[in-house]
Amino acid sequence: GCGLELFSSSTKFDSGTGWPSFWAPLHNAVAEDRDTTLGMLRVEAHCRRCGGHLGHVFDDGPRPTGLRYCMNGVAMNFVAAEEETRVRIPNRT
Numbered sequence: 001g002c003g004l005e006l007f008s009s010s011t012k013f014d015s016g017t018g019w020p021s022f023w024a025p026l027h028n029a030v031a032e033d034r035d036t037t038l039g040m041l042r043v044e045a046h047c048r049r050c051g052g053h054l055g056h057v058f059d060d061g062p063r064p065t066g067l068r069y070c071m072n073g074v075a076m077n078f079v080a081a082e083e084e085t086r087v088r089i090p091n092r093t
């Protein structure tokens with residue numbers, strides 16, 4: 001929604017679900033909430049800044065966190081690492 005950086009590709013893994021999956025978000029990027037729709041208790045993940053829905057968090061992910069951030073690829077823009085670094089550290093010389 002607002003373009004906030006949410007995840008680094010260094011925490012991306014192949015979950016086999018077809019969804020972009022990560023085992024950890026960037027610091028202070030993602031907020032979580034309980035979601036009881038569909039009769040299930042899930043953890044809903046959204047952008048900490050604009051509240052845009054991103055996906056859900058499950059506890060069957062890989063090490064080291066054991067978490068699986070199952071994200072909606074349509075909700076995200078994917079930026080090449082070089083550009084990502086430039087955006088994150090604008091004053092780097």
Ligand SMILES: [Zn+2]
Nearest residue numbers: 001002047050
């Ligand atoms: Zn946002």
